[in-house]
Amino acid sequence: MATGINVETIKRMADEVGHDTLTLLLTVFSDELEQYFRQLSDQPTAGQVREISHAIKSSAASFGADELALMAQECESRVRQGQEDWMHDHLPEFRQLVEGMAVEYKRLASLDNPINSLL
Template identity: 75%
Template sequence: MTTSINASTIKRLAEEVGQDTVSLLLKVFSDELEQYLRQLSDQPSVSQVREISHAIKSSAASFGADDLAEMAQECESRMKQGQADWMQEHLPEFRQMVQGMALEYKQLASNDELINRLF
């Protein structure tokens, strides 16, 4: 599964907060995703997955992780409907996506050259 970072969103964020601050924010986002990944790996309940999905959905959209935001939206919606079977089937995919995006954002945050290429 390949996901990508929406460069337009990162550029807009840099315009709002300044390019120097973007690296810090990307690192914080990556750290948050790693924390959510740990929570998702501990046999979470439907309500825990719903809460985590809700939190990821908003942050992911703000940081240009559009595919992750979409998956989190779907997951949150399914959990609100109590679709535990759906969760069991799709939780590994969700975990993988969270893990992949955490790594991508960590790499991006630590490399100004990569950030500059987005612009």
């Protein structure tokens, strides 16, 4: 069973777009997360972390990556409040979560029936 992915969100997405498009969307999302992971690994500025967090926040929620969406929201909020120490302390955790979700969504996209693997 996959962890950290809201099954109902993925089911709803599959119903709306169909299996082939779901697979494509999962791949695109995974690729985006991989890009964000690389950017977060290159000693980003607080402004870059805020921008990346903002971008991840809504797309992660749309793809059922609820924990990642919450972490991105928290990161964005803390940076906006000028809490750069918090950001630096939690950046490794955020980076790890982004990387883990990228791997998980890539795995899902490679399956014949991604929804069954989530059940």
